[in-house]
Amino acid sequence: MSSVLQMVGETFREATRRKIFLIVPVMSLAFIAIYALGNYYAFRDSSGIIASVDRQALAGATLVGLSMFVSLFLGSALGIFLSFSLVRGDAEVGTLQQLVVRPLARRGVLIGRFLGASLVCTSYVMIMYGISVLVTGLMGQWWPKPLLAPGITLASGVNVVIALTLLGSCFFTALSNGIIMFMIYGAALLAGLLAQLGNALNSTGLETTARVVSRLLPFEALYQAALDELTAGTTGFARVIVQLGPLGGAEPGGAGLNLYVVAYVAAVLWIAVRLFERRDL
Numbered sequence: 001m002s003s004v005l006q007m008v009g010e011t012f013r014e015a016t017r018r019k020i021f022l023i024v025p026v027m028s029l030a031f032i033a034i035y036a037l038g039n040y041y042a043f044r045d046s047s048g049i050i051a052s053v054d055r056q057a058l059a060g061a062t063l064v065g066l067s068m069f070v071s072l073f074l075g076s077a078l079g080i081f082l083s084f085s086l087v088r089g090d091a092e093v094g095t096l097q098q099l100v101v102r103p104l105a106r107r108g109v110l111i112g113r114f115l116g117a118s119l120v121c122t123s124y125v126m127i128m129y130g131i132s133v134l135v136t137g138l139m140g141q142w143w144p145k146p147l148l149a150p151g152i153t154l155a156s157g158v159n160v161v162i163a164l165t166l167l168g169s170c171f172f173t174a175l176s177n178g179i180i181m182f183m184i185y186g187a188a189l190l191a192g193l194l195a196q197l198g199n200a201l202n203s204t205g206l207e208t209t210a211r212v213v214s215r216l217l218p219f220e221a222l223y224q225a226a227l228d229e230l231t232a233g234t235t236g237f238a239r240v241i242v243q244l245g246p247l248g249g250a251e252p253g254g255a256g257l258n259l260y261v262v263a264y265v266a267a268v269l270w271i272a273v274r275l276f277e278r279r280d281l
Helices: 002-017 020-044 055-083 088-093 095-100 106-140 149-169 174-201 204-216 219-230 236-244 254-278
Strands: none
Touching (some): 020 055, 055 149, 055 174, 055 219, 106 149, 149 174, 219 254
């Protein structure tokens, strides 16, 4: 346990030393500024919406839903950059050998790296979600009900991305792994679009394809579940609009999805550990 905690701390310190941690705050502040400006105009001009529609709910839920999409992307990108070079990348430059020669099991290195990256990225997504909700709540007087559940579900999706990135690092070089993970992320977004299209066309085939992909890449399913939780307290036309989502419609998750994601991440990490233990450094 102490070795794992040591790697968690080492991962956190390494993350703060990387140049990406100079870029992330700048990009986050830029997003928050644009988001606040969007809230100002959205709530100011919402008087043009049909009177029978809950204007605050429509504008607020739509804005927070968009911020959740951006927060998931930024948190996933951060997780990829923190994990994409762990095995092959670090082995090629010689840093990994310095870690495993110490009295530290290889599984401790990998699990510690996962927990460290998870701590950083989960905190980041929750902070971004909290700021977005606060901005919308103060400027538009609309708050999600439930308040925290959508953010927690959203942050869980980042852990799936990190686990897959660590697994990819056992097979691919750092650059290749990073590119592949962003392509996988894009494939999940495509599945969300296919689900919307399948629903609009009443195509069972498209909906089934999208459902299979969202289970193979469950961070997309978690994003859909977070959207569903976001609109749990919204009714009428506003709920219908927000459920469409920017790139993937809202779908109920529930305890079944949560258990599946836990088992999925555990299985991915187990495979990565087994491959790491057998790899010749």
